Amino acid sequence: MIVSEPRRPTASTVKTVRTHCPYCAFQCGLLVTPDGDGTLSIAGDADFPVNAGALCLKGYTAGETLGHPDRLTTPLARNAAGNLVPVSWDEAIARIAAGFRLLQRKYGRDAIGVFGGGSLTNEKVYLLGKFARAVLRTPHIDYNGRFCMSSAAAAGLRAFGLDRGLPFPVSDIAMADAILLVGANVSETMPPIMQYFEEQRRAGGQLIVVDPRRTATAEHATMHLRLIPGTDAVLAHGLLHVLIHERLIDEAYIRERTEGFEAVRAHAASYWPERVERLTGVPQRDIISTARTLGLASNAIVLTARGAEQQSQGVANVLSFINLALAMGRVGRPYNGYGCLTGQGNGQGGREHGQKSDQLPGYRRLDDAQAREEIARLWGMSPEDLPGPGRSAYELLDTLGRDGGVRGLLVMGSNPVVSAPNATHIEERLASLDFLAVCDFFVSETARLADVVLPSAQWAEEDGTMTNLEGRVLRRRQVVPPPEGVRTDLEIIQGLAEALGSPRGFPASACAAFAELRQATAGAPADYSGITTGRIDRERGVFWPCGPGASHGTPRLFADRFPTPNGRARFHRIHAFGSAERPDEEYPFFLTTGRVLAQYQSGTQTRRVRRLSTAAGGAQAEMHPQAAKRAGLANGTEITIETRRGRASFRLKTTAAIREDTIFVPFHWPDEQSANRLTNDALDPISRMPEFKVCAARITAAAGGRDNR
Numbered sequence: 001m002i003v004s005e006p007r008r009p010t011a012s013t014v015k016t017v018r019t020h021c022p023y024c025a026f027q028c029g030l031l032v033t034p035d036g037d038g039t040l041s042i043a044g045d046a047d048f049p050v051n052a053g054a055l056c057l058k059g060y061t062a063g064e065t066l067g068h069p070d071r072l073t074t075p076l077a078r079n080a081a082g083n084l085v086p087v088s089w090d091e092a093i094a095r096i097a098a099g100f101r102l103l104q105r106k107y108g109r110d111a112i113g114v115f116g117g118g119s120l121t122n123e124k125v126y127l128l129g130k131f132a133r134a135v136l137r138t139p140h141i142d143y144n145g146r147f148c149m150s151s152a153a154a155a156g157l158r159a160f161g162l163d164r165g166l167p168f169p170v171s172d173i174a175m176a177d178a179i180l181l182v183g184a185n186v187s188e189t190m191p192p193i194m195q196y197f198e199e200q201r202r203a204g205g206q207l208i209v210v211d212p213r214r215t216a217t218a219e220h221a222t223m224h225l226r227l228i229p230g231t232d233a234v235l236a237h238g239l240l241h242v243l244i245h246e247r248l249i250d251e252a253y254i255r256e257r258t259e260g261f262e263a264v265r266a267h268a269a270s271y272w273p274e275r276v277e278r279l280t281g282v283p284q285r286d287i288i289s290t291a292r293t294l295g296l297a298s299n300a301i302v303l304t305a306r307g308a309e310q311q312s313q314g315v316a317n318v319l320s321f322i323n324l325a326l327a328m329g330r331v332g333r334p335y336n337g338y339g340c341l342t343g344q345g346n347g348q349g350g351r352e353h354g355q356k357s358d359q360l361p362g363y364r365r366l367d368d369a370q371a372r373e374e375i376a377r378l379w380g381m382s383p384e385d386l387p388g389p390g391r392s393a394y395e396l397l398d399t400l401g402r403d404g405g406v407r408g409l410l411v412m413g414s415n416p417v418v419s420a421p422n423a424t425h426i427e428e429r430l431a432s433l434d435f436l437a438v439c440d441f442f443v444s445e446t447a448r449l450a451d452v453v454l455p456s457a458q459w460a461e462e463d464g465t466m467t468n469l470e471g472r473v474l475r476r477r478q479v480v481p482p483p484e485g486v487r488t489d490l491e492i493i494q495g496l497a498e499a500l501g502s503p504r505g506f507p508a509s510a511c512a513a514f515a516e517l518r519q520a521t522a523g524a525p526a527d528y529s530g531i532t533t534g535r536i537d538r539e540r541g542v543f544w545p546c547g548p549g550a551s552h553g554t555p556r557l558f559a560d561r562f563p564t565p566n567g568r569a570r571f572h573r574i575h576a577f578g579s580a581e582r583p584d585e586e587y588p589f590f591l592t593t594g595r596v597l598a599q600y601q602s603g604t605q606t607r608r609v610r611r612l613s614t615a616a617g618g619a620q621a622e623m624h625p626q627a628a629k630r631a632g633l634a635n636g637t638e639i640t641i642e643t644r645r646g647r648a649s650f651r652l653k654t655t656a657a658i659r660e661d662t663i664f665v666p667f668h669w670p671d672e673q674s675a676n677r678l679t680n681d682a683l684d685p686i687s688r689m690p691e692f693k694v695c696a697a698r699i700t701a702a703a704g705g706r707d708n709r
């Protein structure tokens with residue numbers, strides 16, 4: 001059988017280790033102590049300045065997945081009867097190498113793809129990108145962060161010349177007099193961050209939350225703007241209109257530090273409050289009040305998250321809110337500015353070091369000749385042999401198994417059967433592959449389709465570095481060794497590279513991999529070259545950029561200039577088109593998706609944690625009581641939600657906290673409860689981010705009840 005006990009620490013090895021939570025981008029500091037019986041005691045690290053000892057339930061229970069009975073402890077491969085059965089590591093690696101070689105001989109190098117994840121350590125991200133480009137020599141590597149972070153990243157690059165989620169320490173939140181929080185439910189997604197919002201409120205600060213739902217975070221706010229899904233950019237234009245009209249913009253800052261404002265000023269003129277109320281559903285008095293609160297505040301911060309970003313106009317939405325922050329002259333001043341609240345554990349580092357289809361390590365562009373030259377030299381290859389940009393995550397998945405598409409795929413740290421939009425279609429594409437290899441801790445929904453599954457080590461079983469939502473580079477430390485039979489992802493990459501003819505250049509040690517990553521990022525936008533593990537320990541994390549001669553990292557960006565060719569930030573004139581799909585007669589509701597407190601992403605880990613499953617054991621659809629009444633549905637009914645892509649079943653929870661025209665479903669569950677069987681795969685034209693947050697849906701009672709069409 002594929003299960004074994006984790007290797008137990010002996011009394012002499014038991015000690016408390018300082019490390020970080022395996023889940024979200026807040027990367028709470030943990031104090032982890034092996035109990036000697038295979039379990040871990042976990043407490044918050046009060047000395048780590050970001051969470052200051054606070055944790056959410058996911059952090060406290062993170063040890064449960066290590067010794068879970070479902071844990072994979074031997075590689076699996078599909079036998080002649082079509083079943084996944086245990087095989088040796090040698091056989092598993094050899095089968096992957098042979099499968100990939102065969103497909104590349106038959107269809108060319110581009111026939112192999114790699115799909116990574118935003119929870120992988122920086123070292124894994126770096127070596128996975130190198131493996132794809134230097135060993136497989138394929139352009140097709142992308143990752144699930146494309147589903148999470150790419151719109152904010154693309155907007156940051158366009159406006160500021162650099163993308164770092166928060167360009168200031170998270171503690172600045174507590175010092176802001178006014179905060180506009182757009183599309184974020186941080187009370188549930190990263191609860192320990194609330195200590196900063198609470199401090200801000202205690203000091204008399206104003207918090208304005210923009211969300212179609214009155215979430216736990218909105219409950220905490222001084223004002224809640226319950227906008228129609230997909231109208232974020234319109235709302236931002238309306239706020240800018242009022243700021244301009246009431247002379248609450250900073251003309252000197254605009255003149256000296258930015259470019260492109262006049263076109264934006266002219267465009268905003270047509271977004272007067274009455275019109276914006278009609279388009280967004282937000283009362284004009286609230287629009288005016290919000291603009292005044294922001295414009296008159298001594299310190300003001302604008303924050304966005306997935307609500308505004310996961311749309312087919314996600315980049316435009318973010319740029320519209322960046323316009324606001326720039327017009328008020330906030331960006332680059334302490335306790336002010338624009339920031340994005342990154343989601344996944346290494347959502348920041350995961351997009352910096354080369355697993356994105358268009359980027360090389362350090363946030364260099366793959367189409368930059370100098371970057372290609374430098375990285376190719378470091379990797380011992382010719383720049384001409386370095387592949388160019390490949391397909392973005394959804395486009396890569398969408399072409400799997402097709403003519404001209406990827407025929408063999410390696411998945412590491414991702415579960416796209418649950419996390420990709422239009423999930424039934426993506427499951428079919430994955431099933432159509434000639435060869436699929438998956439590295440995971442458990443047989444995830446994606447691993448179920450694999451030809452070979454490799455069991456990998458978990459967070460507390462390996463070393464590495466992570467970069468949190470502030471751009472602070474942290475150390476993840478090994479607490480216990482992996483169970484017998486399990487390998488780290490670095491060991492897996494090394495083994496695959498060796499089997500494919502590259503015996504050198506893929507260290508299994510995180511320390512050696514980080515040393516090479518530092519070299520690869522020297523002089524790049526995300527420069528890690530001056531960051532050492534000693535400095536991380538001493539400084540409680542180091543903010544990038546941090547070059548070799550730097551005496552410290554860079555907690556605050558953009559103080560004097562922006563990293564654009566002329567040093568100025570750029571305004572962008574945005575046409576607000578709204579979502580790709582809107583309710584109609586057939587599908588009369590907006591459907592939006594998100595997370596709940598006790599689960600994380602595709603749930604591969606958290607659905608297996610007993611206390612989390614008790615707190616949130618299945619998917620509930622939230623709907624307004626009036627809308628439910630009109631549809632003849634009672635609270636607690638099993639319902640089916642349908643969209644043009646598929647159907648899924650949920651238990652109905654009626655709540656007045658949601659708009660009457662909107663249904664909310666969480667996306668942590670698979671199969672019949674899979675929210676992503678419903679979501680729209682319309683992509684943002686710039687970031688290629690799918691539109692998870694808005695589509696049109698209808699509801700029926702699951703057991704033959706009246707439907708609402």
Ligand code: SF4
Pocket residue numbers: 021022023024025026027028051054055056057058059060189190191192
């Ligand atoms: S899930 Fe996020 S907020 Fe919760 S303990 Fe982990 S890092 Fe902290």
